[in-house]
Amino acid sequence: xxxxxxxxxxxxxxxxxxxxxxxxxxxxxxxxxxxxxxxxxxxxxxxxxxxxxxxxxxxxxxxxxxxxxxxxxxxxxxxxxxxxxxxxxxxxxxxxxxxxxxxxxxxxxxxxxxxxxxxxxxxxxxxxxxxxxxxxxxxxxxxxxxxxxxxxxxxxxxxxxxxxxxxxxxxxxxxxxxxxxxxxxxxxxxxxxxxxxxxxxxxxxxxxxxxxxxxxxxxxxxxxxxxxxxxxxxxxxxxxxxxxxxxxxxxxxxxxxxxxxxxxxxxxxxxxxxxxxxxxxxxxxxxxxxxxxxxxxxxxxxxxxxxxxxxxxxxxxxxxxxxxxxxxxxxxxxxxxxxxxxxxxxxxxxxxxxxxxxxxxxxxxxxxxxxxxxxxxxxxxxxxxxxxxxxxxxxxxxxxxxxxxxxxxxxxxxxxxxxxxxxxxxxxxxxxxxxxxxxxxxxxxxxxxxxxxx
Amino acid sequence: xxxxxxxxxxxxxxxxxxxxxxxxxxxxxxxxxxxxxxxxxxxxxxxxxxxxxxxxxxxxxxxxxxxxxxxxxxxxxxxxxxxxxxxxxxxxxxxxxxxxxxxxxxxxxxxxxxxxxxxxxxxxxxxxxxxxxxxxxxxxxxxxxxxxxxxxxxxxxxxxxxxxxxxxxxxxxxxxxxxxxxxxxxxxxxxxxxxxxxxxxxxxxxxxxxxxxxxxxxxxxxxxxxxxxxxxxxxxxxxxxxxxxxxxxxxxxxxxxxxxxxxxxxxxxxxxxxxxxxxxxxxxxxxxxxxxxxxxxxxxxxxxxxxxxxxxxxxxxxxxxxxxxxxxxxxxxxxxxxxxxxxxxxxxxxxxxxxxxxxxxxxxxxxxxxxxxxxxxxxxxxxxxxxxxxxxxxxxxxxxxxxxxxxxxxxxxxxxxxxxxxxxxxxxxxxxxxxxxxxxxxxxxxxxxxxxxx
Numbered sequence: 001x002x003x004x005x006x007x008x009x010x011x012x013x014x015x016x017x018x019x020x021x022x023x024x025x026x027x028x029x030x031x032x033x034x035x036x037x038x039x040x041x042x043x044x045x046x047x048x049x050x051x052x053x054x055x056x057x058x059x060x061x062x063x064x065x066x067x068x069x070x071x072x073x074x075x076x077x078x079x080x081x082x083x084x085x086x087x088x089x090x091x092x093x094x095x096x097x098x099x100x101x102x103x104x105x106x107x108x109x110x111x112x113x114x115x116x117x118x119x120x121x122x123x124x125x126x127x128x129x130x131x132x133x134x135x136x137x138x139x140x141x142x143x144x145x146x147x148x149x150x151x152x153x154x155x156x157x158x159x160x161x162x163x164x165x166x167x168x169x170x171x172x173x174x175x176x177x178x179x180x181x182x183x184x185x186x187x188x189x190x191x192x193x194x195x196x197x198x199x200x201x202x203x204x205x206x207x208x209x210x211x212x213x214x215x216x217x218x219x220x221x222x223x224x225x226x227x228x229x230x231x232x233x234x235x236x237x238x239x240x241x242x243x244x245x246x247x248x249x250x251x252x253x254x255x256x257x258x259x260x261x262x263x264x265x266x267x268x269x270x271x272x273x274x275x276x277x278x279x280x281x282x283x284x285x286x287x288x289x290x291x292x293x294x295x296x297x298x299x300x301x302x303x304x305x306x307x308x309x310x311x312x313x314x315x316x317x318x319x320x321x322x323x324x325x326x327x328x329x330x331x332x333x334x335x336x337x338x339x340x341x342x343x344x345x346x347x348x349x350x351x352x353x354x355x356x357x358x359x360x361x362x363x364x365x366x367x368x369x370x371x372x373x374x375x376x377x378x379x380x381x382x383x384x385x386x387x388x389x390x391x392x393x394x395x396x397x398x399x400x401x402x403x404x405x406x407x408x409x410x411x412x413x414x415x416x417x418x419x420x421x422x423x424x425x426x427x428x429x430x431x432x433x434x435x436x437x438x439x440x441x442x443x444x445x446x447x448x449x450x451x452x453x454x
Numbered sequence: 455x456x457x458x459x460x461x462x463x464x465x466x467x468x469x470x471x472x473x474x475x476x477x478x479x480x481x482x483x484x485x486x487x488x489x490x491x492x493x494x495x496x497x498x499x500x501x502x503x504x505x506x507x508x509x510x511x512x513x514x515x516x517x518x519x520x521x522x523x524x525x526x527x528x529x530x531x532x533x534x535x536x537x538x539x540x541x542x543x544x545x546x547x548x549x550x551x552x553x554x555x556x557x558x559x560x561x562x563x564x565x566x567x568x569x570x571x572x573x574x575x576x577x578x579x580x581x582x583x584x585x586x587x588x589x590x591x592x593x594x595x596x597x598x599x600x601x602x603x604x605x606x607x608x609x610x611x612x613x614x615x616x617x618x619x620x621x622x623x624x625x626x627x628x629x630x631x632x633x634x635x636x637x638x639x640x641x642x643x644x645x646x647x648x649x650x651x652x653x654x655x656x657x658x659x660x661x662x663x664x665x666x667x668x669x670x671x672x673x674x675x676x677x678x679x680x681x682x683x684x685x686x687x688x689x690x691x692x693x694x695x696x697x698x699x700x701x702x703x704x705x706x707x708x709x710x711x712x713x714x715x716x717x718x719x720x721x722x723x724x725x726x727x728x729x730x731x732x733x734x735x736x737x738x739x740x741x742x743x744x745x746x747x748x749x750x751x752x753x754x755x756x757x758x759x760x761x762x763x764x765x766x767x768x769x770x771x772x773x774x775x776x777x778x779x780x781x782x783x784x785x786x787x788x789x790x791x792x793x794x795x796x797x798x799x800x801x802x803x804x805x806x807x808x809x810x811x812x813x814x815x816x817x818x819x820x821x822x823x824x825x826x827x828x829x830x831x832x833x834x835x836x837x838x839x840x841x842x843x844x845x846x847x848x849x850x851x852x853x854x855x856x857x858x859x860x861x862x863x864x865x866x867x868x869x870x871x872x873x874x875x876x877x878x879x880x881x882x883x884x885x886x887x888x889x890x891x892x893x894x895x896x897x898x899x900x901x902x903x904x905x906x907x908x
Contacts, residue, residue: 099797100694101690101796101797102795102796102797103693103694103796104795124694124695145639146639146643148637152637156610156614157637159643159646160610160614169888173884174884175882175884175885175888176882176884176885177881177885179795179860179861179862180795180860181793181794181795181826181860181861181862181865182793182795182796182825182826182827183602183606183611183793183822183825183826183827183862183865183866184793184862184864184865185599185600185650185862185864185865185866185867185868185869186862186863186864186869186873186877186880186881187869187877187881187885187886187889187907187908188647188650188651188654188655188889188892188893188908189600189613189646189647189649189650189651190647190885190888190889190892192613192643192646192647192649193642193643193644193646193647193892195643195646196639196642196643197642197643200642201642212697213693213694213695213696213697236555239557239667240554240557240578240667241578241667242667243666243667280735280736280738281734281735281738281741281742282734282736282737282738282740282741282742283736283737283738283741284734284735284736284737284738284739285738286736287735287736287737288735288736339635339636339637339638340635341556341558341633341634341635341636342555342556342557342636343553343555343556368637371636371637372635372636372637373636373637406633406634406635407633407635408633408635408637408638408639408640409640410638410639410640411635411637411638411639412637412639413639414639415639415640415641419640423640423641426640427631427640427641428629428630430627430628430629430630431629431630431631431641431644432641434623434629434644434896435641435642435644437895437896438642438644438647438892438895438896439642440895441891441892441894441895442888442891442892453641454641454642
């Protein structure tokens with residue numbers, strides 16, 4: 001432990017700061033598993049906001065970069081370690097408290113999404129945002145990336161549920177923004193600015209999250225389409241009249257990957273599959289399901305099945321959620337997260353198919369189709385540099401295809417380090433300059449999450 | 455017209471810049487009608503983003519303050535003219551275009567909220583945010599204040615519907631943020647930062663607004679309570695299980711003011727009235743209405759009536775909306791907009807009653823009760839300085855009562871000029887400093903809406 005790190009370790013309780021290489025290993029990679037990962041000079045496992053403040057004051061004093069880290073499930077390199085930096089882990093700060101009268105959860109950033117959901121459910125309340133990784137990802141990471149998920153098409157994303165936060169700025173100042181009140185327009189919307197800032201502006205040490213009454217068990221429609229274009233057309237048709245609580249798409253490659261991994265009897269010849277849920281209350285459920293079925297049939301579905309059995313529905317949702325895991329045996333994966341306006345979905349999916357052919361890589365696609373947010377997964381052979389080279393070309397091409405269609409390089413994973421080079425291609429030099437101005441105003445020494453997008 | 459103004463007038467088409475005192479009169483006051491209003495040196499009636507850019511480049515060059523203005527319906531002095539400044543009116547920029555496939559409206563800032571609603575309705579789509587002034591307020595003003603309204607309790611506020619915008623910065627640079635895509639986390643959430651910034655960071659010249667399928671005609675429940683505390687308890691009870699589409703409260707003074715103005719047979723002896731709507735789809739409506747009625751009865755309502763007739767329901771909503779107009783014959787009004795966490799609603803309402811007695815002023819209250827957002831209206835005699843003095847004391851006391859209860863000085867109207875002095879009391883010095891840092895980064899010369907909250 002060098003003198004500089006020792007100064008921090010001495011200021012914090014024993015065991016908070018670790019520098020042992022074996023212990024540090026855990027804090028290097030996130031789920032990106034990118035080979036450009038560095039090694040931190042230390043990891044700080046904060047147990048309180050005071051520890052975070054102490055760490056940032058120390059980092060500012062010494063000009064040391066700080067990489068914040070929740071559960072380390074970033075798919076865009078958002079919490080990858082950087083050589084010489086300190087990784088600030090929030091994993092030990094995971095208190096969750098429910099205020100039923102105010103319908104809010106007051107949570108620490110290390111709490112897992114699933115832990116907040118469970119605590120809310122115990123009071124017949126619901127915290128909607130549900131990234132596919134909800135069982136293993138932290139609320140702090142969700143806030144950092146403005147995480148989405150499957151129910152967002154009806155219930156919105158993380159930012160829609162953040163009513164308040166404590167955030168520690170680069171210089172160690174703790175600022176409280178918002179609170180338990182639902183509506184508040186006093187001053188600039190700084191709360192919303194910190195959501196999605198990927199640890200580049202400050203570190204959230206507490207959040208007040210809005211809860212809603214418990215969701216009804218949903219009914220599920222599975223529709224098989226000859227082509228992805230037909231499925232995408234059905235997505236638009238459904239959205240015209242129905243507020244479905246889930247509108248997910250799997251293309252042929254994804255269906256086959258899942259069937260290979262865990263056979264469920266999905267139609268391997270389908271061009272695409274739509275998985276649609278309705279949680280409409282009471283007797284209106286039937287009407288909504290009928291409208292979804294009709295929309296699918298109108299758009300050329302060759303097989304449509306509906307079930308009111310939550311267990312059966314959950315089985316299909318599991319098939320969708322397992323997509324990412326199902327790809328593991330096939331090789332390494334570059335996970336994409338591009339989005340387009342919903343009407344551009346067919347064009348984007350066609351473009352992805354062309355890119356897969358052009359670069360001779362497999363690109364199974366799942367999509368939060370109702371929001372136009374797709375997850376093409378570029379599969380490659382990690383041991384074969386040529387395969388990896390082609391995969392990286394495809395990765396860039398997919399992002400530029402989305403941009404060309406008026407879309408985004410990231411709908412919910414964040415820019416992180418993997419996509420930092422492409423951000424300006426999407427938002428343009430003027431918006432990029434504005435990002436830099438806000439960053440410079442809040443973190444003038446640039447110590448927060450260095451090497452990230454701004 | 456002085457030489458400096460002439461330089462701008464010459465750069466813009468004829469009729470865009472006006473300096474004639476009679477013509478300027480229209481651009482002095484907003485709905486605040488505050489006596490501290492100034493007189494602008496000129497008004498610019500921009501017809502395009504280019505005119506806005508030209509104006510801001512000129513203002514930066516000469517260090518002249520610019521007060522942006524939509525329909526001039528601010529209740530917090532947000533668009534009050536300032537001596538020596540230029541008022542930049544967006545009233546002529548009011549195009550509205552609906553993209554049905556993407557379910558968005560692309561609008562110019564001067565378009566009225568009602569115009570966007572109507573254009574969406576023509577395509578069976580709906581733009582939810584509905585400030586009480588929706589027939590006369592502009593979308594630009596709605597975005598500037600992150601306006602709310604009656605349906606927010608279920609459908610959220612303006613920021614939840616803004617997917618993209620063009621904004622002109624102080625130096626005249628036009629930046630495009632977001633677009634027609636529903637989910638996008640690329641870069642900092644600058645879009646959300648501009649929403650609610652009250653014209654202090656930039657001027658919105660175009661907005662992309664999210665639309666949803668048309669709302670079903672609602673069923674309405676009217677419940678009469680012996681006390682406001684009972685009514686407030688019912689609000690919490692309703693929120694526990696039901697997602698009502700409207701939860702409005704009127705206290706006795708408000709009921710009587712409305713009855714005096716337009717007799718509707720409301721119970722003048724009621725302590726408070728709740729106006730609750732359900733727009734649950736199809737046959738589930740009945741269940742939701744029954745749950746609302748049961749919650750009201752559980753909390754001591756002495757009379758509860760429900761109707762499925764939209765026309766009858768709308769009559770009650772009109773009674774609620776007319777509140778503000780109904781006060782006109784009673785004197786001048788200082789309109790409040792304080793909010794608290796919903797469980798603090800009874801305490802806030804009791805505190806307001808005590809403040810009314812203490813300062814011997816009438817303070818009828820209506821509230822978007824489901825969100826904890828109240829509109830106490832402090833009535834005073836404009837011709838009597840002593841009455842006005844007491845009203846202003848009450849105005850401050852109401853804000854500090856909300857702050858003491860963990861609330862906000864403004865839930866949806868904005869801080870503007872009227873509440874600028876109280877903002878730091880609510881958010882504290884650290885958050886205030888953060889507001890100033892962001893303001894300085896984006897508007898270093900401080901030309902945008904000078905004298906406003908930051």
